Amino acid sequence: MTQTASSQTDKTAFVRVNKLTKRFGRMTAVDSVDLSVAKGETMAIIGPSAAGKSVLMKCLVGIYSADEGSIFLDGDDVSRADSPARPEWAAKIGMLFQHNALFDSLTVWENICFRQIELGTLSRKAAKERATELLGLVGLAEESADLTPNDLSGGMQKRVGIARAISSDPELLLLDNPTAGLDPVLSNHIELMISKIAQQRGTTVISITNDMQIARTRYQNLTMMHDGKVYWSGKTSDIDDAHNEHLTQMLDGSSQGPITMRTGKREDGVYA
C-alpha cells in the first residue's frame, strides 16, 4: 500500500477511494477522502466520534452512494450503490456492522449463513455445516449454532457477526468496531483472530477501531479521520512516538487536529 490514495500513485491498489464526499443535507460526513489499500493488506480506521468512519464504511459496502469522488474495488467502479459492478461485489464483501445487526428471531447458524440461505446458494443442511465450521474458526463451540443472539454475551455476538462477515469467503472484509464494548483481553483475542483470518485467506481488511494500540500492533496501515477528513494515513510501522502522541491526542479529543499537525501532506501526495 502506498501511504495515501493519491489517484496518481495508487492505480494498482485493491481498494482505491478518490476524493470521496458524502453529505446528509448540509452536513458533510465524509469530506474529500482519499485512501488506498493493497490486496491482502489490513488497514485500521481510527478517529473521534462523528469523524465519518462508519459513513465511509457504508459507502464502501454500497449502502450509500458517493455524492462526489469515486470508489474502485480491484479496478471496478463501485462509487454508487447502483453502480453496475455493485451486485457482483455484494458477494465479495463481508461486513460486520457496529451493532452486529444479528437477527434475534434466527438461530446463530441461520444468522451466519443468512445470505447463502436467502440466495439459495446453500441448502439448509449445507448452510448449517458451513456455519458450524465457521463457529470453530471464530472460537465458538458447535453447540452455539442452535442458540439465538439473545442467548449470547456481547463478545460471542461479535464473533457470530465476524463469522457471518467471512461466511462467503470475501475478498474484502469491512469491520465496524469489532471490539467495541469488549474488555481488553477479549478485544485482543478478537483482533488476533481477525489478523489470522486475513493472513490465512489473503483477505483485504479495513476495520474501524477506537484503540490506537490495537491499530498499531494488529494492522499494517492506519488512517486517522477527523471531521470527515483524512488527517493522517500511512503504514503503522512509520508511526513514531511523536506521531503516536499526536494521533492519540486527536482520538481522545485533547488535540484540535490539523492546526497542531506536526507534519503534513507532502508535495507527492503522501501524508507524513
Ligand SMILES: Nc1ncnc2c1ncn2[C@@H]1O[C@H](COP(=O)(O)OP(=O)(O)OP(=O)(O)O)[C@@H](O)[C@H]1O
Ligand atoms: N443517515 C444519516 N443521516 C444524517 N446524518 C448522518 C447519518 N449517518 C451519519 N450521520 C452523521 O455523519 C457524521 C459522521 O457519522 P459516522 O457514523 O460516520 O461517525 P463515526 O466516525 O463512525 O463515529 P462513531 O465512532 O461515534 O461511530 C455524524 O455527524 C453523524 O451524525
